[in-house]
Amino acid sequence: MSEFKAFSLLASIIDRVSLKGYTQPTPIQKECIPVLMKGNDLLGIAQTGTGKTAAFSLPIINNLGQNKIDIKAKSTRSLILTPTRELASQIMQNIDDYADGLGLKTKVVYGGVGRQAQVDAIALGLDILVATPGRLLDLIETGDINFKGVEVFVLDEADTMLDMGFFNDVQSIISKLPKKRQTLLFSATMPAEIEILAQAILTNPSKVQIAAETVTIDLVNQSVYQLDKSNKLPLLFNILENADYEKVLIFCKTKYGADIIVKALEKESIKAASLHSGKTQAVREEALQNFKDANLRVLVATDVAARGIDVDNITLVINYNLPEDPRNYIHRIGRTARLVKMAWPYHLR
Template identity: 85%
Template sequence: MSEFTAFSLLESIIDRVSLKGYKQPTPIQKACIPVLINGSDLLGIAQTGTGKTAAFSLPIINKFGRNKIEIKAKSTRALILTPTRELASQIMQNVDDYAHGLGLNTKVVYGGVGRQAQVDAIAQGLDILVATPGRLLDLIETGDINVKALEVFVLDEADTMLDMGFFNDVQNIIAKLPKSRQTLLFSATMPAEIEVLAEAILTDPKKVQITAETVTIDLVNQSVYQLEKSNKVAVLFNILQKTEHEKVLIFCKTKYGADIIVKALEQASITTASLHSGKTQAVREQALQNFKEGNLRVLVATDVAARGIDVDNISLVINYNLPEDPRNYIHRIGRTARAGKSGMAISFAVENDIRQLTNIENSIGQVIPVVTEQPFHKEFAKTSKEVTKKKQIKKPNRKTNGSRRKRK
């Protein structure tokens, strides 16, 4: 019997959860679902991959499934605001799966596609709307949606909203919402701006903090390949030829770089596609769907486009370029080792990457092993700081004054 029955959810929801293979709630689901069913506001500190979509959507679906009302035209009972189109689509897909058979009206809206179909859907009145900030603000300003009857507001990936420059849009949207509502705010980190926002929009919230970083790090076999920049493609081929990984996710720095990698892999008859903001929404969705279904072996993505990617059985993540922000390293390698499974993450590092690599290691509290048994290994003259052991570190410590050690 599913442990989700302990939450007193509708039987149809429990059936749908079981069909998706969920045998027991994740830590964030255990902590959030009872709080949200009771109607409290919530501040959740958790990353993508911890199960938070179900944590916030199951109580909403349960509430609306038990209490159906006549919805006014152009209104929605719940609004889930999220930063990227891919994440919005993914959340909508999960919501529709969980709500199957309950007769709830749902819709996802985002930019980059025609707006008329979105306007027509909203005009009928919605139970749940999933949206990105830009398109939602546009629909509000043109009078195509009225948010005054909103009952539940979910702000997902708040720190990513900040990083992507959506913060002003988010604040403008919040200013238009009714004061009386249940509000949920989720963020992977808590910079000062998010703390201020949380204080402003949450009323006597319950706080749930899930440290997914430790779980992710423990389940992922991490390694670094030191090499010259000119040898990256050759090393990539070497890795793909020698491994049996069926789904490989490669992260790179730029859209241009992603397309170059795709071209090189296609010439080697490796099925691949790129995912970045230079592609149309239709092309991005098709690439992601093909990757999910196993029609592509490799997906090459930039950080922004890949936020929220939730694809089962990615066994290998390759950091073709190291991220500048250590937090993105955790987001990246968290695409593998999902649902308690193990995974592998390989990072390419050139000599100029030592500072970034040191920051990443200090952030996760451990040294990432260097693979010397690869054909293009290069010893670096520079050294990186000794990294504080993970058990001794509670947050990124970039002021560590430990001894220097040679990176081999």
Template identity: 55%
Template sequence: MTFKELELIEPILKALDQVNYEIPTTIQEQAIPILLQGNDLLGCAQTGTGKTAAFSIPILQRLYKSDKRKGIRALILTPTRELAIQIGENFEEYGRYTGLKHTVIFGGVPQKPQVDALTRGVQILIATPGRLLDLQAQGFISLKGLEYFVLDEADRMLDMGFVHDIKRVLKLIPEKRQTLLFSATMPPEIEKLANTILSSPRKVEVTPASSTVETIRQSVYFVEKAEKKDLLLHLLKAPDIESVLIFTRTKHGADKITRILNKNGIPAEAIHGNKSQNARQRALTAFKAHALRVLIATDIAARGIDVDQLSHVINYELPNIPETYVHRIGRTGRAGHEGIAISFCESEELPYLKDIQKLIGLQIPVVKDHPFVTQAGSQAQATKTEEIKAKAKENKVWRGNKANGDFWRRKKQGQAKTATKK
């Protein structure tokens, strides 16, 4: 199927052609017809599946074909400023020939430019919850005429504690609207939220949230904490690592790695919540343009990083939430391209690795041939192998004993029956 077969209008097809979009992804193919018909949608899709285009294209088309009344008619609510900016860029690309106006608002920067854009008038608003509620309270935003509401990255919204803000936003928008909820995972809290805000929704599920994209080649290096930096420097010497996103659990860790890499002649930047918006955006722009080879990020700051042909993701520290691993490595291997995900695992992180492998249903291959291999990791892997073998042997013995016991039990019962007859 092509985008032309989805019955899209000419202004959108022209824009898609300019960004070389020909074949829709699975979620786009499934979601666009549903949304063009005006249905509510519950979308379960992990990062890299093309969900932004799946909801932005139908919204642009329906607004274009409707009356041209002014005011905010579509609201996309998203958890982070990076993701908001990314979505704004997508609306700019797909809607450039529609004449529809949009703007992006988020905290951490002066509000005047955002207020000026709102005053000039927009039909589409992309926002983070805090700044949205702030400007609404100041009287700069009215959502009374809203027709389309998108709650993007709903699981991350709840993780970041935005549930109360979401409830406040829901009180500001009309009950009669088309609502779209997208989430990479579907825990009970998300299903409960979906039931309260969606009306007879159609469900689209693309790539189960617990799975990892098949085009991503995964591996794990056992290495102790003190030698992680040396292993990282060793790996970054390889010229085939064209662009790499490195994940840490903390802002302090991201800054520390950045200093180490720059000190060793490897230009790198970090993005996280303590960085100014200008600094974050500057680093992100350079990374997307492939002018910067190495970017270090925390999980929250990394939402919204969408880089064409990102070759590598490195988990410098394993996440303690297994679903986060899926989100992290999903930054590579996008749009059918191949990607490589490397994870460092120290002794204390072995339980995290176990949880991750259980979630994705895969034993991540271990790289044993490197200068900093840890004995603890190797022993842990060997112990695990022995445990599996021992368990299998134990099950075999148990099955044998059970079968043997059943035989003698049946024989004894048979003898008892014979004695009774006599």
């Protein structure tokens, strides 16, 4: 029996959650859902992969499903702001899964794609809008959206917003929201700027903090190769001679470096593609879908572009460049641990 029933969510939501195979809430879901069902503001400190999306989206969907209203044109009842296109798409996909059958109007908006379909959807009024800062500001400036009807605002990955240089954009968007609203702020870390922002936008918030992972999961086997830079590619080719590594995710530091690796792999007749912010959204989506469908054996990604990647059965993660932040290392190799009991990350220095 699903433990989600204890939250008194709508029956259709419980059914959808069960269909996704969720029976026991994660720690952040246990802490957040009861608080949010009461309409309280919340400060959540937790990393990607802890179940945050369900933690904040299930209560939102439940409230909207129970309290349907006529939505005014160019408005949305709830706004979820997140840093990257991939993460925005992933959040929207999960929300649409959870809300199936409730008739809620939802839309995800981000740059790199045509805006007219986004404008048309917003013009009809939305229950839930998931957005990245740049495109949302563009829609605000052209008068294609207003926030008078916003009941709930979610700021996700706040520290990533700061790292990516979106902080001023985020503050500009927040300044246009109605004062009376429920506000949720999630961040993996709490630098001074985020603490100041939290104090400014949250009203008597409940605080939920999920301990950050400081060690890697036991199911992931790890190996380290120390070698000269000139030997990286030969070693990479040698590793990929193992046919058991059917779906390989490679992390590197720069967009330029990702493209170089892909070209080298293609010369060796290894199907590969890169995923980074220098690619158009259409190209990024095509690469990710081909990787999911096993039409590509290797996907080479930067950390920023990899936010929101959710791919089944990744058998090998390679850190072509080690990240400067240990948390990113845990995040990277966790891509194998979610769905594969035995995985084999290699770290090429």
